[in-house]
Amino acid sequence: MKLPEQSSPLPLKFYQRDTVTVAKDLLGKGLYVKKNKSQFLCEIVEVEAYLGERDEASHSFRGMTPRNRSMFEAGGTAYVYLIYGFYFCVNVATEEKGIGAAVLFRAAAPLSGHKEMQRNRKLKEPSKPEKLLSGPGKLTQALGINRTFDGRKFDLPDFKIIDLGNVLSEAEIGSSPRIGISKAKDQHLRFFIKNSPWLSR
DNA sequence: TGAATGATCACG
DNA sequence: GTGATCATTCAT
Numbered sequence: 001m002k003l004p005e006q007s008s009p010l011p012l013k014f015y016q017r018d019t020v021t022v023a024k025d026l027l028g029k030g031l032y033v034k035k036n037k038s039q040f041l042c043e044i045v046e047v048e049a050y051l052g053e054r055d056e057a058s059h060s061f062r063g064m065t066p067r068n069r070s071m072f073e074a075g076g077t078a079y080v081y082l083i084y085g086f087y088f089c090v091n092v093a094t095e096e097k098g099i100g101a102a103v104l105f106r107a108a109a110p111l112s113g114h115k116e117m118q119r120n121r122k123l124k125e126p127s128k129p130e131k132l133l134s135g136p137g138k139l140t141q142a143l144g145i146n147r148t149f150d151g152r153k154f155d156l157p158d159f160k161i162i163d164l165g166n167v168l169s170e171a172e173i174g175s176s177p178r179i180g181i182s183k184a185k186d187q188h189l190r191f192f193i194k195n196s197p198w199l200s201r
Numbered sequence: 202t203g204a205a206t207g208a209t210c211a212c213g
Numbered sequence: 214g215t216g217a218t219c220a221t222t223c224a225t
């Protein structure tokens with residue numbers, strides 16, 4: 001198999017489609033981050049879709065602000081923000097420029113760089129492997145993703161999403177309301193790989 | 202269950 | 214300027 005650092009990133013066109021479609025298609029894909037000498041690869045297993053200004057649970061609901069401007073960039077742009085003063089969350093903007101839609105990365109399965117991920121987590125006790133990337137804040141912490149990644153495109157040599165060759169059928173994809181969200185509870189916009197041991201919660 | 206911790210945004 | 218809110222996590 002081709003080394004992840006040599007794999008071509010998914011083209012930005014991939015993200016410039018319907019947000020729910022992109023969210024589901026991201027499951028099973030590889031997120032690759034290279035920082036200094038550290039290389040990380042993980043398989044995305046859980047995401048959430050945030051639909052533009054018609055979605056009352058989305059940061060973009062009230063239009064563009066300084067914080068959420070990356071959401072309105074063209075599909076394929078990273079939107080990173082600080083939550084609760086502690087953790088970062090990473091999204092990829094979807095659809096065309098001007099539409100404030102994005103997909104949040106919530107959980108992933110580590111494929112390489114476990115040791116450095118563990119170190120980045122800064123826990124008292126080492127984390128069980130299943131818990132290493134099992135939440136949006138954990139994922140960014142382990143991979144070293146911070147605000148400097150905001151606005152970056154997802155097709156760079158050291159920051160990209162690649163095809164791992166996984167093919168998921170619709171039956172393997174589960175859905176639920178989004179986590180930590182009080183609004184729009186009736187909409188199932190969280191998507192995940194059923195029975196994956198790597199999910200949040 | 203609650204504490205930690207800070208940016209953001211709506212309001213005036 | 215102020216204050217409520219927040220797409221979370223860990224340890225109690």
